[in-house]
Amino acid sequence: MNCHSSNPFTLQTIYTAINSSMKNISCILICSTIVFALSCKSSNHQFDATGLFEAEEVVVSSELSGKLIRFDVEEGASLSKDSIIGQVDPMQYELQKEQIEASISAVNNKNIPVTPQLQILEAQSRAQNEQMNTIQVQLTTARTEKSRIEKLVHGEAAPAKQLEDMNAQIDLLNQQIKSVKSQIEVTQQQIRSQKQLIAAQNAGINSEKEPLAKRKEQAADVLSKTNIKNPISGVVLARYVHQYEVVTPAKPLYKIANIDQLKLRAYVSGDQLSKLALNQEVSVFTDFGEKGQRNYKGKLVWISDKAEFTPKTIQTKEERANLVYAVKIQVPNDGYLKIGMYGEVKF
Numbered sequence: 001m002n003c004h005s006s007n008p009f010t011l012q013t014i015y016t017a018i019n020s021s022m023k024n025i026s027c028i029l030i031c032s033t034i035v036f037a038l039s040c041k042s043s044n045h046q047f048d049a050t051g052l053f054e055a056e057e058v059v060v061s062s063e064l065s066g067k068l069i070r071f072d073v074e075e076g077a078s079l080s081k082d083s084i085i086g087q088v089d090p091m092q093y094e095l096q097k098e099q100i101e102a103s104i105s106a107v108n109n110k111n112i113p114v115t116p117q118l119q120i121l122e123a124q125s126r127a128q129n130e131q132m133n134t135i136q137v138q139l140t141t142a143r144t145e146k147s148r149i150e151k152l153v154h155g156e157a158a159p160a161k162q163l164e165d166m167n168a169q170i171d172l173l174n175q176q177i178k179s180v181k182s183q184i185e186v187t188q189q190q191i192r193s194q195k196q197l198i199a200a201q202n203a204g205i206n207s208e209k210e211p212l213a214k215r216k217e218q219a220a221d222v223l224s225k226t227n228i229k230n231p232i233s234g235v236v237l238a239r240y241v242h243q244y245e246v247v248t249p250a251k252p253l254y255k256i257a258n259i260d261q262l263k264l265r266a267y268v269s270g271d272q273l274s275k276l277a278l279n280q281e282v283s284v285f286t287d288f289g290e291k292g293q294r295n296y297k298g299k300l301v302w303i304s305d306k307a308e309f310t311p312k313t314i315q316t317k318e319e320r321a322n323l324v325y326a327v328k329i330q331v332p333n334d335g336y337l338k339i340g341m342y343g344e345v346k347f
Helices: 011-043 091-109 116-154 160-206 209-224
Strands: 049-054 057-061 066-071 084-088 227-229 234-239 252-257 261-268 281-287 293-303 323-332 342-346
Touching: 049 323, 091 209, 116 160, 160 209, 261 342, 281 323
Parallel strands: none
Antiparallel strands: 049 261, 049 342, 057 252, 066 084, 084 227, 234 252, 261 323, 281 293, 281 342, 293 323
């Protein structure tokens, strides 16, 4: 039987087919290698340091003990600065303030008013002054009468005894004026002494009011703290309590952070440190997976002055140098950045 005549494929045909297949396989391998190399190159761009995004987190606590009768906080909610987000039951703190106010009122009632004795002395002083005025009027009249009598006596129209009697009357009025003046001085001294005694007693009583006034201010301040005030503008990261729970001072209520500006904490080697300066602008890259990569402009806001061992999760340009320096880069958040994300830095 003739094999060459019955098989349509010749040996030459088989060799040609094999060579063609080998060429196609080689072409496919070359193309795959190029694509893989390009892919690696595009995904492994150059960077100087990597780090994690963080924010300045504030844990808000209650300053007082009591039942939380109001608490308007939800995780993920945006809160403005100084907004009232909750309240501790203020009843006992209001009662403390009212008690102090009652104590102040009681002290005011202890003040000694104008006493009846002082009123008598002041009335006596007024009567003595009126008596003095009456005597002075009488003295003025007597002196006028004396002048008239002197003229009559000199003209021998009146006896000298009338002039002597008038002089005696004037002397008596002068003695009465001196006596009344002395009485007025004694009465005024008694009034002054009485007023000083009352003032001293009231000063001792009023001295009790000053510490009470300070306690009232303190009670008012404590009462104002029953309203829980949010310290910063930001987003609530976590809530630790619920309404109607009993809270105590320093017990965490919720955690909040301002995420409008995040900070990328990265690490650089000593060689890189000499090339950095505060407020220097840098480029920050973040990979969002299928959404691609985003580029941000950041500002170097902090450089540590102490070296530390490289954290295990951080890479540096020198691939885990032994000693590195921490830096913080402030990055404006466009809403895509999250706390804990990785970022790469190009100085």
